[in-house]
Amino acid sequence: MKILVKVPATTANLGPGFDALGLALDLWNEAEFIATDDRQIRLTISGEGEGKLPTDADNPIVDAALKIYDLAKKPCTGLRIHCLNRVPISSGLGSSSTALLTGMLGANALLGSPFTDEEILKLAIETEGHPDNVAPAMLGGLVASIVYEGRVISLKLPARANRSPVHVTIVLPDFDFPTKQARAILPKQVERKDAIYNISRAVLVTEALRTGDLDLLGKAMTDALHQPYRLPLIPGAQAAMEAAHHAGAAAVALSGAGPSLIAFSAKQEPAVGQAMKRAFESAGLSARIFELGTSYEGAEVSII
Numbered sequence: 001m002k003i004l005v006k007v008p009a010t011t012a013n014l015g016p017g018f019d020a021l022g023l024a025l026d027l028w029n030e031a032e033f034i035a036t037d038d039r040q041i042r043l044t045i046s047g048e049g050e051g052k053l054p055t056d057a058d059n060p061i062v063d064a065a066l067k068i069y070d071l072a073k074k075p076c077t078g079l080r081i082h083c084l085n086r087v088p089i090s091s092g093l094g095s096s097s098t099a100l101l102t103g104m105l106g107a108n109a110l111l112g113s114p115f116t117d118e119e120i121l122k123l124a125i126e127t128e129g130h131p132d133n134v135a136p137a138m139l140g141g142l143v144a145s146i147v148y149e150g151r152v153i154s155l156k157l158p159a160r161a162n163r164s165p166v167h168v169t170i171v172l173p174d175f176d177f178p179t180k181q182a183r184a185i186l187p188k189q190v191e192r193k194d195a196i197y198n199i200s201r202a203v204l205v206t207e208a209l210r211t212g213d214l215d216l217l218g219k220a221m222t223d224a225l226h227q228p229y230r231l232p233l234i235p236g237a238q239a240a241m242e243a244a245h246h247a248g249a250a251a252v253a254l255s256g257a258g259p260s261l262i263a264f265s266a267k268q269e270p271a272v273g274q275a276m277k278r279a280f281e282s283a284g285l286s287a288r289i290f291e292l293g294t295s296y297e298g299a300e301v302s303i304i
């Protein structure tokens with residue numbers, strides 16, 4: 001039996017929704033799982049991260065898969081996993097969440113699904129430490145999460161049927177900005193005015209994305225809790241944001257913890273990506289452009 005797992009990239013925060021909002025993107029990692037009885041775990045990777053990511057037990061997909069075997073109290077007699085990665089690693093596009101969910105969903109399917117999707121999502125969120133990438137990767141679409149009595153509640157917000165299309169341009173500079181570092185530099189306390197700034201905008205960002213109101217998105221997609229601290233540490237990021245606006249983007253934000261930026265527009269606007277890329281290049285960084293749609297679908301598991 002071969003299991004195919006597909007998990008989408010995600011963008012978290014969406015400006016003011018720090019650690020709470022996330023959106024699935026139409027860029028997918030795929031992995032095939034086969035259970036073997038040779039006592040070996042073999043993982044191969046093609047695409048993003050090939051030659052860079054570990055292929056042994058340190059690989060996060062293997063680690064997540066073995067966690068499921070452990071929790072199900074089932075021995076792992078051997079595994080063969082082949083990954084086709086399209087989501088760039090350490091980019092702000094949720095690659096670590098795709099890995100976690102891929103490993104957990106693949107192992108769960110091989111074991112005959114001892115855990116429900118809800119249990120897998122809970123486990124993945126606990127492992128990641130914040131829900132805003134894992135939840136939209138699992139559920140698809142725009143997802144808001146809260147912590148209620150110690151447990152995370154994640155809700156997929158239905159897109160309005162007649163919503164205008166939203167086009168996304170991601171520009172990823174070649175800059176090492178690990179999430180751990182990007183979180184460590186944030187202040188532990190925030191001022192009330194900054195909290196109000198974000199709460200009010202986060203509500204309108206969700207509404208703007210649900211309805212496709214890019215004018216409202218442009219007004220609401222700003223932030224006082226993380227971007228002011230992170231953007232100055234990424235060379236060219238502030239200039240790239242301004243360049244995106246000048247080139248016609250309706251709204252721009254740091255994607256997750258960065259280093260990529262995400263720009264929203266009503267249609268594909270190649271000038272937006274090019275302008276952002278040039279701004280990063282002026283700061284000495286090469287950059288890659290991804291023109292994407294959003295995905296209303298989340299992770300998929302099939303038997304092939």
Ligand code: HSE
Binds near residue numbers: 012013130183226
């Ligand atoms: N909400 C997280 C952060 C996303 O901004 O640190 C990182 O993956």
